[in-house]
Amino acid sequence: MSKSLQIVRLNSKTSPVTEIESEILASLNAELIVIEGAADSEIIEAAKDCDAIMVVSAYIRKPVIESLTRCKIISRIGTGFDKIDTATASKKGIVVTNCPGVFTNEVADHTMALLLSAARLIRNSDISMRLGRQFDGAKTISRLSGQNLGIVGFGAIGQALAVRAQAFGMNILASDPCINAEFAKTKNVKLVDFDTIITESDYLSLLCPLTESTRYMLTLHQFKKMKPTAVFVNTGRGELVNEKDLVIALKTGLIRYAALDVFEGINVFKEGGFEATNELFSLDNVLMTPHMAACSKEAMQEVFRISSQAVVDVLTGKKPKHPVNMK
Numbered sequence: 001m002s003k004s005l006q007i008v009r010l011n012s013k014t015s016p017v018t019e020i021e022s023e024i025l026a027s028l029n030a031e032l033i034v035i036e037g038a039a040d041s042e043i044i045e046a047a048k049d050c051d052a053i054m055v056v057s058a059y060i061r062k063p064v065i066e067s068l069t070r071c072k073i074i075s076r077i078g079t080g081f082d083k084i085d086t087a088t089a090s091k092k093g094i095v096v097t098n099c100p101g102v103f104t105n106e107v108a109d110h111t112m113a114l115l116l117s118a119a120r121l122i123r124n125s126d127i128s129m130r131l132g133r134q135f136d137g138a139k140t141i142s143r144l145s146g147q148n149l150g151i152v153g154f155g156a157i158g159q160a161l162a163v164r165a166q167a168f169g170m171n172i173l174a175s176d177p178c179i180n181a182e183f184a185k186t187k188n189v190k191l192v193d194f195d196t197i198i199t200e201s202d203y204l205s206l207l208c209p210l211t212e213s214t215r216y217m218l219t220l221h222q223f224k225k226m227k228p229t230a231v232f233v234n235t236g237r238g239e240l241v242n243e244k245d246l247v248i249a250l251k252t253g254l255i256r257y258a259a260l261d262v263f264e265g266i267n268v269f270k271e272g273g274f275e276a277t278n279e280l281f282s283l284d285n286v287l288m289t290p291h292m293a294a295c296s297k298e299a300m301q302e303v304f305r306i307s308s309q310a311v312v313d314v315l316t317g318k319k320p321k322h323p324v325n326m327k
């Protein structure tokens with residue numbers, strides 16, 4: 001006898017189902033279908049009659065959502081939901097949920113770590129050390145205190161980063177249409193427009209969501225306005241920047257360095273691993289990590305708990321705590 005409820009859990013190979021998920025979902029007595037979901041066709045085949053979808057990093061596009069016959073919730077195991085077509089989900093009456101705030105400290109810590117590594121040229125000096133050579137780039141390192149950190153997107157993570165950077169004596173500039181100068185002042189931060197933050201930052205951090213208005217907010221045009229000594233740090237979303245233009249900026253000296261955790265042209269979640277063929281891999285003035293800014297044991301346990309509970313809540317007739325649509 002088949003179970004009445006079906007839950008499709010995506011990214012089952014790159015991020016296997018956890019014990020926490022299994023324990024919480026067990027109360028539903030539902031059939032749990034696990035697939036990777038690398039292609040729309042795979043998701044459509046598995047999920048067309050499901051009641052819920054749980055997703056880590058796969059895309060859930062319009063054709064997938066339109067094929068769903070009885071799905072009530074798409075639960076994002078994470079914070080960002082730019083890979084989910086929320087507009088189509090809303091039209092279908094499907095609630096999309098996420099796990100806001102879980103990764104605030106982790107992403108702020110990782111962003112600061114990338115910034116410090118770039119400032120002190122840790123990657124480059126480590127390479128010299130392993131070759132048995134004195135690092136000849138040491139004379140190019142500048143004191144961090146007194147430098148301008150520009151933060152684009154001054155939400156919870158941006159504010160947490162500001163606290164960390166201020167402890168190192170940095171001046172904080174913020175650009176965010178959702179805050180005002182009075183609020184910025186309470187955080188000891190100077191609120192400026194986007195053009196100003198581009199031109200005045202010694203370190204520029206992108207921490208805003210990916211939307212149609214922020215996609216490719218950094219192109220060659222903006223890089224040409226930046227200081228040639230500037231460092232670009234991205235732990236937001238890869239498509240906030242035109243990656244080909246970033247490569248040009250790094251190659252031609254429009255900016256000094258980049259420290260990246262997210263990418264436009266590298267799928268770090270690809271099943272079986274990814275090829276290191278992107279042009280960024282050939283550059284000495286780039287530090288990269290594989291989209292791990294949110295990682296900690298504590299945060300991951302919490303995100304699996306919250307996302308699983310959202311499914312239980314919706315399928316038992318309760319309102320989810322963190323809907324991103326249909327509020």
